[in-house]
Amino acid sequence: MKKFIYLDNAATSFPKPPQVTESVIHFLEKVGANPGRSGHKLSMEASAIVRKTRESLARLFNTKDPGRIVFTMNATESLNTVIYGFLNKGDNVIISSMEHNSVVRPLKHLEENSVITLIIAPCDNKGFLDIDELKKLINKNTALMVLNHASNICGTIQDIRAVKNALGNIPLLLDAAQTAGCHPIDVNADDIDFLAFTGHKGLLGPQGTGGLYIKEGLTVRPLKRGGTGTISESIKQPESLPDSLESGTQNNPGIAGLGAGVDFILKEGIDEIKKHEELLTSTLLKELRGLPGLTIYGPLRADLQTSTISITFHSILPTGDNHEFGGCGSINLAWMEEGATASDAGHILDSDFDIFVRVGLHCAPLAHKTLGTFPEGTVRLSMGYFNTIQDIEYAAKAIKRIAGIK
Numbered sequence: 001m002k003k004f005i006y007l008d009n010a011a012t013s014f015p016k017p018p019q020v021t022e023s024v025i026h027f028l029e030k031v032g033a034n035p036g037r038s039g040h041k042l043s044m045e046a047s048a049i050v051r052k053t054r055e056s057l058a059r060l061f062n063t064k065d066p067g068r069i070v071f072t073m074n075a076t077e078s079l080n081t082v083i084y085g086f087l088n089k090g091d092n093v094i095i096s097s098m099e100h101n102s103v104v105r106p107l108k109h110l111e112e113n114s115v116i117t118l119i120i121a122p123c124d125n126k127g128f129l130d131i132d133e134l135k136k137l138i139n140k141n142t143a144l145m146v147l148n149h150a151s152n153i154c155g156t157i158q159d160i161r162a163v164k165n166a167l168g169n170i171p172l173l174l175d176a177a178q179t180a181g182c183h184p185i186d187v188n189a190d191d192i193d194f195l196a197f198t199g200h201k202g203l204l205g206p207q208g209t210g211g212l213y214i215k216e217g218l219t220v221r222p223l224k225r226g227g228t229g230t231i232s233e234s235i236k237q238p239e240s241l242p243d244s245l246e247s248g249t250q251n252n253p254g255i256a257g258l259g260a261g262v263d264f265i266l267k268e269g270i271d272e273i274k275k276h277e278e279l280l281t282s283t284l285l286k287e288l289r290g291l292p293g294l295t296i297y298g299p300l301r302a303d304l305q306t307s308t309i310s311i312t313f314h315s316i317l318p319t320g321d322n323h324e325f326g327g328c329g330s331i332n333l334a335w336m337e338e339g340a341t342a343s344d345a346g347h348i349l350d351s352d353f354d355i356f357v358r359v360g361l362h363c364a365p366l367a368h369k370t371l372g373t374f375p376e377g378t379v380r381l382s383m384g385y386f387n388t389i390q391d392i393e394y395a396a397k398a399i400k401r402i403a404g405i406k
């Protein structure tokens with residue numbers, strides 16, 4: 001097969017560990033049955049696989065009760081489950097200005113239907129939430145904050161403890177789509193109320209898998225109701241987790257693969273994964289930083305971001321102390337020197353270099369407005385555990401070539 005460099009792990013991770021593929025195939029070929037439904041040997045085996053994945057996730061996120069983790073199709077379903085199942089008429093919700101449309105669109109829908117009011121808390125031009133401003137925005141109706149743990153555009157990681165401190169008793173729904181599996185998450189230590197995660201990115205599982213952790217004491221109305229394989233004598237939806245939120249046959253082959261992905265992470269160690277991804281990030285930043293004809297967005301510090309970097313082929317000239325030439329994202333620009341558009345650059349990376357990235361707005365127009373990159377968007381390079389330093393050096397060479405640097 002032709003050699004290529006995959007730098008689109010923020011969209012979905014690739015490749016997967018071989019154990020993930022093997023577990024999906026094993027489920028399809030050797031198990032096949034519906035877990036929790038029929039009680040025969042194969043159904044019991046399927047139940048054991050689903051239970052084991054739940055237990056592995058509980059270990060990864062440090063919760064003692066795996067039953068408080070429910071499986072969903074993806075982070076989008078997890079976020080929608082809390083947004084439609086926890087909020088009530090008259091509630092106020094705060095989000096940050098770095099959110100993904102999976103958060104913004106359902107909340108806008110509720111706002112437009114006069115169910116909730118919505119406040120957008122500002123972030124700076126590197127994507128960090130302004131905690132002092134957040135404190136001022138909280139009001140007596142604030143019932144939930146929804147926050148992107150790390151930006152899918154430029155990797156900025158938010159300080160969860162500072163946010164929790166500012167929120168007091170107001171629950172936090174953390175969108176961990178970009179951090180689960182590559183950044184330590186401890187729902188106990190960080191007192192996280194709701195954790196929405198997807199299975200196919202950092203957790204290295206198949207697409208069509210995801211989940212939601214719900215802290216004890218919080219209740220969520222189901223998005224869908226139906227058969228759960230439990231208390232079949234009742235025509236009412238079960239009230240206890242995980243069954244109350246898991247109606248219908250799940251993506252069980254996918255859950256088997258997700259379990260293998262999480263076990264791979266537990267075995268390698270999240271710190272090891274983070275260390276490798278930080279090395280890739282700092283290498284790319286070192287290669288690209290300060291070059292004319294190029295602007296990098298985000299913290300520009302491997303320890304403050306995930307291994308996702310966004311660039312444009314423009315030189316943003318500084319307008320103030322906070323802006324660094326060829327260095328960081330900016331709003332209210334004095335002027336720009338134009339280079340290749342994001343979409344042209346993405347096309348060249350693909351056709352001339354076999355480097356696969358994602359360009360444009362990345363389903364996060366609000367965040368691009370915050371970074372000053374709306375409406376054109378950026379070229380996003382998102383690295384994963386299976387990328388090597390050689391991949392990054394080759395990608396840096398290709399980017400320099402597009403920027404006209406020898």
Ligand SMILES: Cc1ncc(COP(=O)(O)O)c(C=O)c1O
Pocket residue numbers: 010011074075076077100102148150151152175177178198199210
């Ligand atoms: C920050 C963020 N939230 C939510 C999502 C939605 O994830 P999924 O497509 O798996 O539902 C994504 C996916 O790109 C994301 O980056």
